[in-house]
Amino acid sequence: MKVIEIKSPGAAEVLVPAERDMPQAGSGEVVIKVFAAGVNRPDIVQREGRYPPPPGASDIPGLEVAGEVFAVGADVNRFSVGDKVCALVTGGGYAAYCRAPEASTLPMPKGYSFVQAAALPETFFTVWSNLFDRAGLKAGETLLVHGGSSGIGSVAIQLAKAFGAGVITTVGNEEKAAFCRGLGADTVINYQTEDFAERVREVTDGAGVNVVLDMVGGDYIPKNIECMAADGRHVSIAFLRGPAVDLNMLPVMLKRLTLTGSTLRARDNEFKGAIAKALFAQVWPLLEDGTVSPQVDMVFPLADAAAAHARMEESMHRGKIMLEVGHD
Known part of the structure; x- marks a missing residue:
């Protein structure tokens, strides 16, 4: 063959x-x-x-x-x-x-x-396992997913919305932003021109997001933690910017955050x-x-x-x- x-x-x-x-x-x-x-x-x-x-x-x-x-x-x-x-x-x-x-x-x-x-298979198995089984995303909660125009991101946006969650996503250009809005994302942030942590705090009135699905890693992880709500869950599934991170754990403790991740x-x-x-x-x-x-x-x-x-x-x-x- x-x-x-x-x-x-x-x-x-x-x-x-x-x-x-x-x-x-x-x-x-x-x-x-x-x-x-x-x-x-x-x-x-x-x-x-x-x-x-x-x-x-x-x-x-x-x-x-x-x-x-x-x-x-x-x-x-x-x-x-x-x-x-x-x-x-x-x-x-x-x-x-x-x-x-x-x-x-x-x-x-x-x-x-x-x-x-x-x-x-790859995207739906991955998103379901991490977003719903591992992070426990619920109706009424808010998800931040990076790379919303990717295969994983496009599935995460749609499934989160289908099951009643709000969605914030990041992209690198206006074409990708329009694509994500078409999938139902509530807020789309261009990381090239905006600080996503500041924008998340703004659109959530300071409350932060309940779940982060992160494929970027590196210096994104501390910024993700900045914009998470109390009892939030952070799920790492890839590290485009590398797995090493300099992390202040105090916000994790004070906000009772869960940091997790998986491979499938x-x-x-x-x-x-x-x-x-x-x-x-x-x-x-x-x-x-x-x-x-x-x-x-x-x-x-x-x-x-x-x-x-x-x-x-x-x-x-x-x-x-x-x-x-x-x-x-």
Whole structure:
């Protein structure tokens, strides 16, 4: 089968087409004939040699796919050959066929294309797990999410609004600001021209936000803490500015803040399966009635995965960057 390999750690051009043997379905697994796959920031970090796959995972990049079930392993009960599905995987997504755990595989929402469905797993699993399970965001609370025009940000805005929370987000230009307003963000802050902590205090009348979903890290973390409400929850899911931070813990103590974070890729199938069940019950209906939708920026052929990575590294995208996989 055709795949995209990482020839050696480096820039986008190290992604090269190659041929591999077909994956085989193990117990509790399906093999998906892939028609579309998502491109995510962890793929770039893996390509650079800074995020090795967990033990047992494919070295082929790609964490989410959509397609048709091609084969099923022992103990698979929910899916049959030919079913249209999307799946969160630990690797192997940039390929014509991909092995996936049944636990983190979901039916494609009704009316969805393969590209739309492949844009769901990584961002929706991540946002649900961190925003609702870990941070406990509730109706009536206010969320601050950085990078609102990213795949994660665009999902966080929509889900927070769908479940009754207010949303403040940060962006780097007016085009991204307009995009986030279109998704329902209540306040959009251009971090190039405004101090986001000051603006958050202003729009919340000094009360601050209840939850921060942060993908930036570094010097953003102290500023996030500045604009958090009492009993607020701060969730770190990435560190574009690095994980090291010089932090005054006194506000954390005085405001009774919770600082937490997580990664998803290395978690076990039981953990991911619980997220999948929650998404199917609570979010899939919103996808099917149009309340929430994946935002697709650009679609590249699988062979042009290097160009897709370059697009993400330019940071000009709004929503998800996708790969389309053709079959002869």
